[in-house]
Amino acid sequence: MRLDKYLCESSDLTRSQARSVLLDGDVTVNGEVIKRGTHEVQEGDEVQWEGETLSLIGLRYLMLNKPAGHECSNRNSQHPPVIDLLDVDKRDRLQTVGRLDVDTTGLILVTDDGKWMHRIISPRNRCDKVYLVTLAEPLPDNVENLFKQGIELEGEAQRGLSASLVRIDERSIRLTIQDGKDFHIKRMFEALGYPVLALHCERIGPVVLDADLQPGESRYLTATEVAGLAHSSDEAGTGD
Missing domain, CATH: 3.10.290.10 (RNA-binding S4 domain)
Known part of the structure; x- marks a missing residue:
């Protein structure tokens, strides 16, 4: 070099x-x-x-507890990018692995390893994502079956998005989804007449957001976590 x-x-x-x-x-x-x-x-x-x-920085892999009010984009907008929360060198090289809406909080992965990122977000590698969802109204008794059958969204070629959920209380659920994004989750509940008040990402694949990681804080992933995310994506892809 x-x-x-x-x-x-x-x-x-x-x-x-x-x-x-x-x-x-x-x-x-x-x-x-x-x-x-x-x-x-x-x-x-x-x-x-x-x-x-001096030494080369190398490839980096981080988890970040995203606070509300930040965007998962480096483009100019009215909201600050989540990358600005990171206290690392050359942070302009980093990208979020997928995106969370500006008002969605919780786990977001950050890396400068493009190949690793695409293995996780590729549509064929349906990596589990777990969200805590807070709703404006209590859910009906049959909502579990509705989500198992799949919710069709307008503008998505009537594609049915399926998910599994566990009730926490009448307005809070823990939802696991593979092929959807956070705005899909909001649209799924809105299609049923239940607006989402808050959405928080808790887990991506085998990686769970640290309980003691405060909003805006981050840490480097361990080698086991990095390998586990890539491995879980490979396993998900073999089922297509």
């Missing part, structure tokens, strides 16, 4: 800033001052900037 690119990949420096610090003689490779951005950094080389050893 070129030295100027290495500097950008391992720090917050832009390409023009990397060229500047190189020309200033602030960068060494294996103890030797290198001013050429085209210098090839080899595996095992020690690169230092102003005496601090």
Whole structure:
């Protein structure tokens, strides 16, 4: 890898800033001052900037407890993006794995590994997602059967979305869905005449939102969690 690119990949420096610090003689490779951005950094080389050893950031995988009022998008909008909540280097490279509506809270996965992300969100890999749903009105007694049969949504080619639910109380349920998104959940209940007051994502595949992770806080996924999400997506895809 070129030295100027290495500097950008391992720090917050832009390409023009990397060229500047190189020309200033602030960068060494294996103890030797290198001013050429085209210098090839080899595996095992020690690169230092102003005496601090740099290393490539690598691929990252995080869970974030999304608060209401933030969007899962990096595009300009009237709401701040959830990525801005992360205190990490090069956060502009990160993307959310799927999206939650601006008023939906809870677990959202964040990564810069595009292949891993697409394995989870691919339509053929119906990964379980569990939501806590709070409704404006009490549910009828037969609602479980209605969801098992599938709720047809207008504008979705009359596609029936099925889900399983467990009642918590008369206005709160825990719903598990595979091929739907959070706005589908809201539309499913609205189609039955029960507006959703609050929606909170608790689990994606085998990964459960940490109980002690406060809204706006995040942590890196463990290697087991990263592998488990990819594995659960592979298993889901084999059933098509």
